[in-house]
Amino acid sequence: MSKYSLPDSVRTAHGAKAPWLAIAGGALIILSGLLSWSYDDRILGDLSIRFYPAGIQIYAMLFGVIAVVLGALLLRRPAWLSPARGLRFLGVTAFVFVVWVAAAISYQSGGLINVNEGAYVALAGAVLTAAAGFLSPEVDVDVMAWPRLSSTVEILIIVVLMAVLLFTLAYTLEIDDGVIFASFLVALIALVGGLLATGFGAYLGFIGANNRRPLLLAAFLVAFLFPFTQDGSDANMSIATQILIFAATALGLNIVVGLAGLLDLGYIAFLGTGAYVGAMLSTSAFATVDIKPPFVVVMLIGAATAAVFGLIIGSPTLRVSGDYLAIVTLGFGEIFRLAMFNLDGNNGPSLTNGPNGIPGIPDLNFFGFDFGEVHTVAGIPLGRFSNYYFLLLLLLMFVMLVFTRLNDSRIGRGWVAIREDERAAEAMGVNTFGLKLLAFAVGAALAGLAGTIKAHVDTSVTPDQYIFLESAFLLSAVVLGGMGTVLGVLVGATILKLLPEKLREVNEYRLLMFGLLLVVMMRFRPEGLIASKRRQLEFHEEDEELSELLQAEHLQEAK
Structure with a gap:
């Protein structure tokens, strides 16, 4: 019964x-x-x-x-x-x-x-x-x-x-x-x-x-067809672009948390790293770097810089685990934000303009295609945010490809082994430290890629965009959607970005409702909305029906 x-x-x-x-x-x-x-x-x-x-x-x-x-x-x-x-x-x-x-x-x-x-x-x-x-x-x-x-x-x-x-x-x-x-x-x-x-x-x-x-x-x-349903609405497409940025960043975090099992509470710093690189190398009048390479090169520089930061923070801190790792990464996120405040030419090198940030970032222009202009396709106007939406969609597909390939590879199996039992994985010959460091570097690089595009979508970059609360929302998207899955993280990111936009009338109660949602989820579906079958069995070992379902799927694949 x-x-x-x-x-x-x-x-x-x-x-x-x-x-x-x-x-x-x-x-x-x-x-x-x-x-x-x-x-x-x-x-x-x-x-x-x-x-x-x-x-x-x-x-x-x-x-x-x-x-x-x-x-x-x-x-x-x-x-x-x-x-x-x-x-x-x-x-x-x-x-x-x-x-x-x-x-x-x-x-x-x-x-x-x-x-x-x-x-x-x-x-x-x-x-x-x-x-x-x-x-x-x-x-x-x-x-x-x-x-x-x-x-x-x-x-x-x-x-x-x-x-x-x-x-x-x-x-x-x-x-x-x-x-x-x-x-x-x-x-x-x-x-x-x-x-x-x-x-x-x-x-x-x-x-x-x-x-x-x-x-x-x-x-x-x-x-792909979604922008064609909006009749040129910039308001809705603005929400859609922010969801894609959030989803691409959350998938990078999913490598660190969902696959390797490393609790990172400062991940928003890697997104900010990419955004600042994109802003400093842009043609904005407030940009602080004279070099103006093509945007494809800027994306690679942003990803590489974020990956280096991932290695820097990972090397000394990955020797700790659990709550201690969470505290260290939380500290790194705060260090990044405060450093962006201080790199204003007075307290440090003139790179970020301090609390004023870098405004006036122009729209991208690929081979004469101006992302800031309205383009009409099949009689339907596609505005600025629609243009960035298609670019972000390509980025999201790339991030999904990287995630799935790594997840199905020997590296992914090593990450899962570390997540399940690090000592047992090390005893079986898994290079735990190297794989954890790789998880930090790859996750940070993917966030850096998303950050370079975010700088142009938002047209400005300021330190207060990268506070701890944003890291908490990214982590919540992974946990709410389902750790270790692609579709689950996409669903979690969509929910956490869409709800605040549509429930502005109760904005002061947003965090209260968010907390209640997480409590309900952890009580009734701790594995997430769209979880992998493996994690479902971990949380519901007594579920015989789920075991039968897995057996049926294995039999179908065998046929």
Whole structure:
């Protein structure tokens, strides 16, 4: 019996009602979308009109559709799905969603009396859906019973899912209201989490593993086509470019933390190193170095300089480990920031202009292509940030290639051995010190590459951009997404960069919400949102279903 289920006696007595409760709950939630949720028509996109659903009401109706589908699946009980788990997750998150919306309506309109009947109907539907999930008898997922489809159908499924992903990304960035954005986020978590809980997500992962190249191609096309969905919006593309910079830097940190297991709390200094190199070698009127090499050379110099700093900090400090290493790297991050303040010509060499930094960094120009100008492609204007977006996308692909190649190499296996047990790895002949030093150097070099581009995107570089909090966010992106994985870090970086931009209305509570998110994650999914199967087994050794899933994947690869 699952720890989240009711006693067997209760489920045996009332389990037959579960499908009908789910269908009834879903129907009520669908009906709620056609009713009025708020008396005040000035808030949350006007939820006062009946039979004309707005954004939040449409989100609720999606809850209902999924609940009805899962309830119908309970009647058939397919061997390769677990509708009960999906209904539990969907019902609980639907309840949270309705309570959140009702609280927002009450707060913005001046009282709970302004919450109309639609919200209460949705709340009743969410309770019925959750009850159906908890009353449903447990059904173990048989991964060997997964439907086997032709390659054409599997590729078509991948294309459809990627198209949905592209639409979702474009729609997400178009939401300006913070409360509506938070409501959409809860709805998205509920819908995706409900499907994943049924085992359908693992099946999609199985399809993706069978079609790695088409999956990578489809993912690249989604990323490439994203600027064409923004109609020249600089605001949204600015967020997208910052996400790519953050993701590329976090992947470099993932080598240090996720693969080698070295806790680095000063990693933002390497990004700052690359940014300052890019700024000092730029054609800015405030640049302090007279040499102006081509930008490709600047990128190499920035990566090499950051790598040297990685070697300098790594050589004396990697003889310590654990908490001591974290304290030393934290100190290095602060030393870098203070050094940038002091290299102003008064307290040290004139390199960084001290606290004023280096402003006025011009846009890049590759062979006559000006990144600062608007270019029209297929009738769609692509502004300044779109131009940098494509450049950063190429950089991110390079960083991903470096990470995956290293991860699959002998070096990567050595890093993992060090992470698991450094003394055992050293006893088996692994050069632990050399590999740890290499991890620091490679991770720092990748961050330096991202920093050289960041300097031109931001048009200025100042010391206060590289504070400890930024290092903490980078580390959190790795832990939240899933250490040692590429997709997990991309998801973690996107979440941690997108949420502050869209929730500016509650900016003073940002760190509080961030801390609560990490606490919840460490309690219910310590391996991260998208973790490697190895780390899942480390945190969930008792999970027999996961072991069976791994066996099924190995058998499929053997075939």
